[in-house]
Amino acid sequence: PPGGPGDAAGQALPVESRPFASYGSALHITLPQAPRAGQLLTLLIDYEAGEGPGVCWLSPEQTAGKQKPYMYTQGQAVLNRSFFPCFDTPSVKFTYSATVKVPEGFTAVMSATSWEKQKDNTFVFKMSQPIPSYLIALVVGDIVSADVGPRSRVWAEPCLIEAAKKEYDGVIEEFLVVGEKLFGPYVWGRYDILFMPPSFPFGGMENPCLTFVTPCLLAGDRSLVDVIIHEISHSWFGNLVTNATWGEFWLNEGFTMYAQRRISTEVYGLPYTCLEAATGRALLRQHMDATGEDHPLNKLRVVIEPGLCVNPDDTYNETPYEKGYCFVSYLAHLVGNQSKFDAFLQAYVNRFKFQSITADDTLEFFLEYFPELKEKGVDSIPGFEFDRWLNTPGWPPYLPDLSPGQQLMRPAEELAELWAAESLNMEAIEAVDIMGWRTYQLVYFLDQVLQKSPLPEGNVKRLSKMYPKISKAQNAELRLRWCQIVLKNNLEAEYSKVKDFLHSQGKQKYTLPLYRAMWGGSEAARALAMETFSATAPQLHVNVQNYVKKILGLAAAE
Helix, strand or coil, X not given: CCCCCCCCCCCCCCEXXXXXXXXXXXXXXXXXXXXXXXXXXXXXXXXXXXXXXXXXXXXXXXXXXXXXXXXXXXCXXXXXXXXXXXCCCCCCEEEEEEEEECCCXXXXXXXXXXXXXXXXXXXXXXXXXXXXXXXXXXXXXCCEEEEEECCEEEEXXXXXXXXXXXXXXXXXXXXXXXXXXXXXXXXXXXXXXXXCCCCCCCCEECCCCEEEECHHHCCCCCCCCHHHHHHHHCCCECCCEEECCHHHCHHHHHHHHHHHHHHHHHHHCHHXXXXXXXXXXXXXXXXXXXXXXXXXXXXXXXXXXXCCCCCXXXXXXXXXHHHHHHHHXXXXXXXXXXXXXXXXXXXXXXXXXXXXXXXHXXXXXXXXXXXXXXXXXXXXXXXXXXXXXXXXXXXXCCCCCCHHHHHHHHHHHXXXXXXXXXXXXXXXXXCCCCCCCCHHHHHHHHHHHHHHCCCCCCHHHHHXXXXXXXXXXXXXXXXXXXXXXXXXXXXXXXXXXXXXXXXXXXXXXXXXXXXXXXXXXXXXXHHHHHHHHHHHHHHCCHHHHHHHHHHCCCCCCC
C-alpha cells in the first residue's frame, strides 16, 4: 500500500495455507504484480496465534510462585512459525518491533534492544539489529527485575528475585568483558537474564539482550554459572554469526562451546576448564554408545531436507556441541598458536557478523586467513579431512588434550575406584576430603561411579551416608548424577529423590536420561517412571512430554 501498514488504500490479497511439513504449513500470498528485485513491500497480515507449540501457556501451579499464570515463547528451532507468520529459517535475518498489551499485574519482556512501558499496561519493543526468526521471544508473567551489573539485570518471579540477584551480582559483567577481549565488541547493548519457571525445558536459550535460563542454575553457591558463559558466548557465535541451516547447527554450538571454554580458561584457569570439557566428552560418549557411532545424526552436517518430515528439533543431541567443539579445537591445533587462533576468531566474527553462513563459508575463510595452511593442504590430511569431519558419522578424529585437568580428575578417579571395590578400604576413603571440590570435580567423580555401577552390594548406601554434600545436594548437575546412580544400582530406598527431582523441574537434559534409566531398569523403576510421569506431565513442555511418551512406549501424541 502507498502509505504503509494500515493504509486504507491497501489492497486485499488472495491468500492460502498449503501443507509444508509435520511442523507447520506454508502461507502463500499472491501479489498483484511481480515485484522488482529490491522493491520494498508492506504486507499487513491479520492473524491469531496461541495454540501452537511455540507459545507455552503455564497455569499458576507450573510457575515458581504458584499464584498467577505465565506465558513464554520458544522459537528454536522451528517453532516461531506458530507464534507469528515469518520466514522461519535461520538463513533470513531481520529487525523487528512489537506492541504488547497485557493485563494489570503482569509485565511483558522481549528479546529486544529497547523497550518502554506505555499507558494501559502496554509495552513497546524494538530490536535494531537483524536477527533470525528463532531468536524472537516474549514472556508475560508476574516478573520483576534487579540490577546485577552496568548493562545487566536479572528478571524473575518475585519469590526468586533475591536468589537470582545474589547468585549473579557482578559475575555477568566479568564474563562479558572477557568475551569482548577475545571475540570483539558486544553489539547487543544490554545482557539481561530471565529465570524461567521450573517447567522450562532447556538450560538456557540465548535470546539476544535477554537470555532465558532454567531456575536450576540457582544452586545458591554460584557453582553453575558456566551455563551463563555458554549463553553469553552465543552473543558472537549463533546470534551474530548464524548457521544458515539447522543441518549445520555445529556452526552455532561447536564454536560456542569453544568460546565458552576460552572464557572459562581466562576466568577459572585451564585445569578446571579441561575438567568441564571432560564431562562434556563423557556426555558425547554416552550419546554415541546409546545411538551407535555410525548413526546419521552423529555427523556434523546433518541432512534435513526442506519439507520432509525430519523436524530439526528431533535432531538435537550432543554431537553439534561436543564433536563441533573438537573440530574447532582441531582448527586451533592446526594453527598451533592460541593468540593467532583468537585473532582468527575475531576476524571471523567481524567478517560474517549479522549474516547466516554455511560450513563451507567458515572453512574457506579459515584457509584464506591462513594461506600457509592452505598451501600445506590441511583440509585433506588423511584421516582428518574437513570433508570427513563434516560428513562421516562417529567419534571425532581429533580430541583436544585435556591433560591439564588431570590434577583434578586423578583424585576423583582414584576415589571412584575405592568405592567400586568388593571390600571397602574405609581408611583410604576417609583420607580423601571432597569438601573443597568444585561442582565439575564432583560431577566427574559421579560420572566415574556411574560408569562402574552397579557397585558391589551396600556400597552405594554407604557412599550416600558418607557424602550428604552429594546425596542431599541442591545442585541440579549433582542431583541428576545421583539419581542416575540410584537407578543403576537399584537403590529403592532413595527412589524418592528421583521423584522429587523430576517434580522440581522439567529440563529436557535432566528429564529424558532419568526416564531412560527408569525404563531400562527394574519393575519397580518402571513403575516409578509411570507414576512420576502421570503426576508431572501437565507441568512439562509439550516436546518433553512427547519425548517421554516415546521412551515409555506410550503413543506419542500428534
